[in-house]
Amino acid sequence: MNKIPDTEQTSRYDHIEQMSTNEILTAINQEDATVALSVQKVIPQIEMFIQQALSRMQTGGRLFYIGSGTSGRLGVVDASECPPTFGVSDDVIIALIAGGDGAIRKAVEHAEDAETAAWSDLSAFHPTDKDVVLGIAASGTTPYVIGGVKAASEAGLLTGCIACSENSPLGEVVNCKIEVPVGPEFITGSTRMKSGTAQKMILNMISTTLMVKLGRIKGNKMVDMQLTNKKLHDRGVRMIVNASGLEADEAARLLDNHGSVRAAIDAVSK
Structure with a gap:
């Protein structure tokens, strides 16, 4: 039997439906308060990925995020904020989600199970060995993401991952793994919660640091931001x-x- 991902651990809480509104909110907040500390522990792994990605992006490489469901949507959010915030073109950080752009709003059945689909999606951008692929999957088991980073590695691209489960199948097939176990979700298996928060924090750290190192900040100001409103x-x-x-x-x-x-x-x- 395959190892059960850390993200499937049983919640520390039970009979949640019997809790008062205040009890639910307090419990969620208490769980969320642990996420930043979990992320802090993996800063060395985040730094390693950034350093290797930066060296490629400084020579014209691009950063691709690939993910499914919540993980894919978080990648889309982060990538889409970079052009207005830092004034870079929209082909510097590119996010792909299983099932295509329609999956940003609505779940696409079985899209995450298509192991060859991510590389097919990436191929439309004519990737080269200067590019970087970051797979995002809370469980670290998503076939769309695993298949994508495997194919990217075989093509000479630098690969990394953000997973919320230790010793994940995804972590085994990338050059730079970032695995940040956050413990059981408040609702068992609901990885849009703590896992999603951890992924969002790490994506913020990655894109912001890369943009700083690529010269897109002066002092502490977004001097290259797009003046859209x-x-x-x-x-x-x-x-x-x-x-x-x-x-x-x-x-x-x-x-x-x-x-x-x-x-x-x-x-x-x-």
Whole structure:
């Protein structure tokens, strides 16, 4: 019999349906409070993956996330936030989800069981050995993800994973494994909860660190962000004011003329 993934451990709580609303909320919060500590323990593994991914991305490589269900959706969220936040093109970090974009909103039956589908999805992007593939699977057993990273490794790509189960089948087939067991979920097997939170935290750490190292942050500011709404335009004006000492009206004029916070600050600095 195959090893049962850590993510299938029985909840520490029982008769949940008999709990009061406050008891449910308190218990969920107590469980969530343990996630950051679990992630802290695997920082060395996260760092190792980032260092190896960075060396490839600095030479033009891309980072692909592949996942199914909640894991796939978390990858989509993280990848989609990078262009507006850091001003990179949408082909620097690319997320693929089993079942295609329709699976972002609705579950696609059996999509995660298609072992060859991820590499087929990746192949549309003409991957090269400069690229990186990060498989995301709470249980570490998802065939779509395992098949994808196996094929990617065979093609010379760097591969890594985020799993919430130790000694997972997924971890065995990647170059850099990040396995962060978070313990039983509040509702047994509901990996959208603590496992999903851990995956989101690690994805934040990976993409943010990569963008910093790729020069997309100045000081602590998103100077390359896309100015897609009034809130972000106003934020950009404040950044220029803080960096230059200009009045807000002049900073706004500079921002409108140059189209980016970085360009406006550079213009003042010359």
